[in-house]
Amino acid sequence: MKSARSKPPTSARKPTNRTRFVVNNNMQSKDPVQVYCRIRPMQFPSDTSCMKVISDTTIVITPPESATNFRSTTSKEIQTIFSRVFPPDVSQRELFNIAALPLVENLIQGRNSLLFTYGVTGSGKTYTMTGESQDSGIMPRSLDVIFNSIANYQAKKFVFKPDKLNGFDVQSETDAMLDRQNELHAGLTTPRHGKMRTRKADSDSDSNPMILRAAEESQVIQVDPDNVYAVFVTYVEIYNNSVYDLLEEEDVRAKTLQSKIVREDGNKNMYVHAVTEVEVKSTEEAFEVFQKGQRRRRVAHTALNAESSRSHSVFTIRLVQAPLDCEGEQAIQDKRVVCISQLSLVDLAGSERTNRTKNTGQRLREAGNINNSLMTLRSCLEILRENQTQGTNKMVPYRDSKLTHLFKNYFDGEGQVRMIVCVNPRSDDYDETIQVMKFAEMTQEVQVARPTPIKLDLGFTPGRRQANKIFKEARSRLEKDGKPEAADLEVDLGLVYSLGGPFPELEVAHPHSDQIITTLMHFLEQRINKRNILRADLQQKQTDFRKMLLSMENENISMKVENASLKASHAQQKKKVSALEGHLCKTEAQIDSLLRKLNNANDTIRSLQQELRDRDMALNQRIIDKQRVKQKYNHKIQAETDKMNRELEMKLRAQREHLQNQMKDKEDKLRLVKKILVDDNGLSTLSGEQKESIPVLPSEGGDILNIRTPGGIDVRSRRDKVAVSNHRYRRSQSADRWIDHRPGALVPVDTVLQPLMRRRRSITKLTSPKEITDGASRYCLIAQNHDSEGELETKLYKADIVPTSGGGAQVVFNDVECLKQMSPTGNRKRSGPVSSQSTPYLNSEQCHTAESNSKKPRV
Known part of the structure; x- marks a missing residue:
């Protein structure tokens, strides 16, 4: 990896006096390692707490009676100070804004940063780093902020390509497109276990628990609009003091992952050799890569944690940025102008005691390696603090552990380092927690050089991307308006003729201040390169100006000839105009007469329409009279009908009376019959x-x-x-x-x-x-x-x-x-x-x- 600030060559540095240079060199500012403390909520109401938060930066720890050294302790309370203390009810968003957001800003500005979580098993380290589906942790929120900031300035895929030596090559658009086509063709069918199956099926079968998470859409960091950006991620784990690539493609013949080697690149930066580096274009894609590696990470069940991490995981986000050319369209294909910065998020395995975890066999060996790596980290920090505070020159044992060897350049070089200490306030965990607090106090005393990235200023005009965009939109509008000559227009944003800022301070306070000479060398190299660029640009502009003058002279001559021909045609057009004016006068007179005839016709039409309305009214009156006569006859018919009905009723009544009389006669006869029967x-x-x-x-x-x-x-x-x-x-x-x-x-x-x-x-x-x-x-x-x-x-x-x-x-x-x-x-x-x-x-x-x-x- 090429850091944002290059280090001096080996010949210019003296290892024996390197630490003394860090102490006495006042030209280079340093910052202490910032340590934050997060207290986990109590799991059970019956648990008792041994901690009390008295301010935003201070915690008071009271040893319980079950502590190992309770009787020998003179003071019953221990006070610990941190950069910030997060109580149990703190939100993931607040913790991210305070502890991790400044590191994301450093990443976008070209600086390296390191953030790791430290604590005993079951204290909430993985939750702080990853979070849950509805409450994301530091890692997904960092990815959200990065992609929100560079959303409109991302380079196309494979424009930046890893060179396998911790650096990146810049490819042309043609090569990048070819690589994208090869990836698409290879992604359609992927051989695995002797069969062919699509990658889409693999992705569908993998569950993604963070699909429904809430993204950090409001967090945006200002970036340079004249740069193009690309994001690469790696995910490794350190298990039993060996480094494994969790994103490595599966090999049918290999049953387990192969161990990787930690190497040093040409700029004295440490990296994992042959690690899989994936280019991602969104937070979802990056988190899918993380989930793929998370499924391979080693976890196990212990007496203190159901899913205890048995390894240190390192998720690294690398941001590659390069300036655009003078036209603001493509990235400059020069590795020297590429700025690479990285943010390493480390989830350390929990320190634990074997008498509490009840580990045996493989789990016991894992716990021993975890504790050894954490002890090596503590030893390195203690020696660094001693060298810085007392001026000693002790050798720091980085190579004793892969964890410290991988992050050697952060502590011994440049980069901002932050640590989040996760603690469980239960009284049962007091003995482990007090050791974590001592390590955190000691870590805050270590000084790390502040990163000062130096980006090569090529002298291009700021805002050229936006200017080129506006120019292309204006040219396309002209072409739509029927002006084909607009396609030949070209934009020339030019260069800013400046050799840069003032010279750096050259005061030498120590005979071994090699860093000042190195800085001056880089500054002079940049000025020389910029001078050459400006000189070549001036010569090119002079040549273009001469060509433009010649073309303008030829154009002037042609314009004069064209002007004479236009004058002759103008005279002819003038005669035609006068003839047309006379014809226009005659036409206007004809139009006046036609208008008069039209008005007369309109009057006739109105009179006819009035007559038609009168006739319609008369016709309607006749219809009304007919209706009245019809109603009159209907009344007469109804009266006759009623009269006939009454006559019929009278006849029916008379007939009914006649029938009743006959029935009466019959009844009289029946009475006579009854008398006879008696x-x-x-x-x-x-x-x-x-x-x-x-x-x-x-x-x-x-x-x-x-x-x-x-x-x-x-x-x-x-x-x-x-x-x-x-x-x-x-x-x-x-x-x-x-x-x-x-x-x-x-x-x-x-x-x-x-x-x-x-x-x-x-x-x-x-x-x-x-x-x-x-x-x-x-x-x-x-x-x-x-x-x-x-x-x-x-x-x-x-x-x-x-x-x-x-x-x-x-x-x-x-x-x-x-x-x-x-x-x-x-x-x-x-x-x-x-x-x-x-x-x-x-x-x-x-x-x-x-x-x-x-x-x-x-x-």
Whole structure:
């Protein structure tokens, strides 16, 4: 990796006096390592806390009685000061804005930064670094801010390409497009395990838990609009003091990941050799890469944490930026002008005690390596602090651990370093927590050189990207307006003729101040390069100016010739104009006459329209008169109709009265019949058919029942014994049962209107009195014959069955129904008056007569 600020060559530095130079060199400003403390919320209400926050920077720790050195401790309270203390209820956003956002600003400005989380197992380090789906941590929020800031200034993919030596090459647009096509072709089908499957299927099968997270859209950092940017990410883990690439493509033959080597590049910066570096274009793409490596990271279950990290993870974000050319379109293809800065986010594995985690076997070996690497980190920082504060020159053991060896250039060179200490306030974790606090206090005393990046000023005009964009938009508008010559226009933004700022301070306060000479060398090299660029640009502009003068002279001559020809054509056009003016005057006179004719025609049209309206009104009046006459005749017709209806009603009333008189005569005859039936000496005879249809039944006392119907039909009876009705008998109307006596009929009576008999028993012949007296209370005799007109007439003789005093029964007829069936095809007159000799009924209707008297005819 090429840092933003190059270091002096090895020959210009003396290793024996390097530390003394850092101490005594006042020309280079330094900053202490900033340490922040985050307190995890209590997991269980029964837990007791040994910490108390008394200010934004101070924590007071009270040792519990279960502490190891509780009795030997002289002071019961320990006070620790940090750059900032975050209480348990602090939000992820607030922690990011205070602790990590300045490091993202350094990254965009070309400076290197390092942020790592430190603490015991289960103190919340991974949550602070990664977060959850709805509450992102430092890493996803940092990516959001980066891509929000460079959203409109990103270079196309593969414009910047890693050179495998911690640097980047700048490719042309053609080469970058070729690489993009190769990647697209390779992404369609990827061989794996001997089969071909698409990468889309792989991506669909991988779950992404951060898809629904809330992005940091409001955080934006100002960037240089005349640069192009690209973001590359790497993800490695340090497991058992070995470095593994978590983004390395899977190899079928290799069952485990291969260990990587930590090397030093040409600028004395440490990097992981042959590590997979992925170019990403959005936060989602970067987080997918992170999730891919996270699935390979080694975690295990311990007694203190269900998912304990068994390795140190290092997620590095590298921002590559290069200036645009003088036209503001493409990046300059020169590695010397490329500025590379990186932000390393380190999630350290938790320090732990084996007697509490109960680890054995592989877990015990992992815990030992974790504790050894953390002890090496602590030893390196302690020696650095001693060298800086006491002026000693002790050798810092960076190589004792891969963790310290990888970040050697941060502590021994330049770069801003910050640490977030995560602690669990439970009293049970006091012994581990107090060791973490001591390490944090010691870390704050280490001084790190402030990064001072020096970007090569090429003298190009600021704002050339935007100017070129505006120029292209104006040229496209001119081409749309029909000016094809606008396509030949070119923009020349030129260079700013300045050799840069003033010379740096040259005061030498120590004989070993090699850094001042190195800085001066870089400054002079930049001035010389810029002078050469400006001189070449001046010569090119002079040549272009001479060519422009020659072209303008030739254009002037051609314009004079064209001017003379235009004057001649102008004179001819003038004559044509005068002729056209005369023709115009004649045309105007014709137009005036046509306007007068048009006005007259309009007047005629208006008069005709008025006449048409008058005729329409007259026509409407006639229609109204017709409606009135029609209504008048309708009233007359209605009056005549009402008069006829009244006359018809009078006739119907007279006919109804005549029929009622006839019915009255019939009733008088029925009364006479009843009187005859009451008389014991009265005898009558029946016709032949009627005598056969009326039953003659013996009573239970040996008597013969003599029945006389209300229509004048006599029934024989014996005179020796007469049945007397039982006057105490009361018949229940709800318990009526009918005897439906139907002798052989001429036609079925089912085709005519039937009488209402709810409970009945039908018989065709009476053989015993018990058929009448057995549970029945009503009797109905049906007889059929032809009337005088030949129509079928059915008569229903209805009677009550009354028990007698002697234990027998008598049948009392009290109702007659006459049903007549008439041929629907007959042409005889049906509406004539009813004869006095016939049964009282209307044609085609049911005739019903009922005799109700206190003295009913008896049999």
